[in-house]
Amino acid sequence: MREFQLYAITGEEFHPGRDLIEVMEEAILGGVDIIQLRDKTSSKREVLAKAKALRELTKKHDVLFIVNDHIDVALAVDADGIHVGQDDLPLEDARRIMGPDKIIGISTHKIEEAREAEAGGADYIGVGPIFPTKSKVDVVDPVTTAYIQQVAAEINIPFVAIGGIKLHNVLQVLDAGAKSVCMISEIVGANDVKGVCEEFKQILTAKGHK
Numbered sequence: 737m738r739e740f741q742l743y744a745i746t747g748e749e750f751h752p753g754r755d756l757i758e759v760m761e762e763a764i765l766g767g768v769d770i771i772q773l774r775d776k777t778s779s780k781r782e783v784l785a786k787a788k789a790l791r792e793l794t795k796k797h798d799v800l801f802i803v804n805d806h807i808d809v810a811l812a813v814d815a816d817g818i819h820v821g822q823d824d825l826p827l828e829d830a831r832r833i834m835g836p837d838k839i840i841g842i843s844t845h846k847i848e849e850a851r852e853a854e855a856g857g858a859d860y861i862g863v864g865p866i867f868p869t870k871s872k873v874d875v876v877d878p879v880t881t882a883y884i885q886q887v888a889a890e891i892n893i894p895f896v897a898i899g900g901i902k903l904h905n906v907l908q909v910l911d912a913g914a915k916s917v918c919m920i921s922e923i924v925g926a927n928d929v930k931g932v933c934e935e936f937k938q939i940l941t942a943k944g945h946k
């Protein structure tokens with residue numbers, strides 16, 4: 737799997753009146769190297785239409801494209817991969833459907849889940865929520881940067897920290913051992929989406945994570 741450092745997830749509720757593709761293109765121009773389509777409310781047809789548009793955008797800019805939850809949509813648009821949580825399609829089934837070459841990311845909230853994901857052949861894991869977040873309704877309690885330290889010490893596949901990460905606290909996340917960070921609201925809810933991504937990129941680069 738190609739390496740990534742700055743991961744943006746869509747969240748249209750954070751930019752009312754602004755076009756999804758326009759916002760995500762700004763994020764890409766600011767340095768995001770992987771995008772996930774996450775849409776909890778639209779119909780399957782609508783999700784598919786958004787996925788098609790984001791696939792075109794990410795191809796144009798040579799950025800990875802992941803679909804959250806909807807494996808059929810991921811396959812239909814030839815996304816680079818799928819992200820699944822602990823209550824979604826199990827890894828074994830996701831792998832069988834997606835094939836060996838697609839990226840499968842799994843959310844984890846404790847080290848046992850991280851171990852299981854690694855042993856099961858996940859390409860990367862999500863590690864979170866690090867801080868409190870309002871972007872996910874059914875979220876577990878914050879796992880804190882202590883969980884990042886645990887994963888960094890023990891797990892050998894790439895991991896991305898997620899949940900409540902902002903410009904003002906991202907250094908805590910990197911200092912705990914994360915090399916990749918993932919945000920919804922801090923990126924797509926910004927007035928200057930490109931500018932925020934450039935700031936994250938600068939912080940990552942200063943820490944040696946290009």
Ligand SMILES: Cc1ncc(COP(=O)(O)OP(=O)(O)O)c(N)n1
Binds near residue numbers: 862
């Ligand atoms: C990179 C990344 N990490 C974690 C999640 C959360 O996935 P999940 O637990 O399935 O929750 P929903 O996003 O589906 O509400 C994610 N999407 N991306």
Ligand SMILES: Cc1nc(C(=O)O)sc1CCOP(=O)(O)O
Binds near residue numbers: 900921922
């Ligand atoms: C989608 C999601 N998954 C999480 C997890 O911990 O698995 S936290 C989260 C929401 C992240 O949004 P924000 O950057 O706005 O806090």
Ligand SMILES: [Mg+2]
Binds near residue numbers: 824
């Ligand atoms: Mg999910």
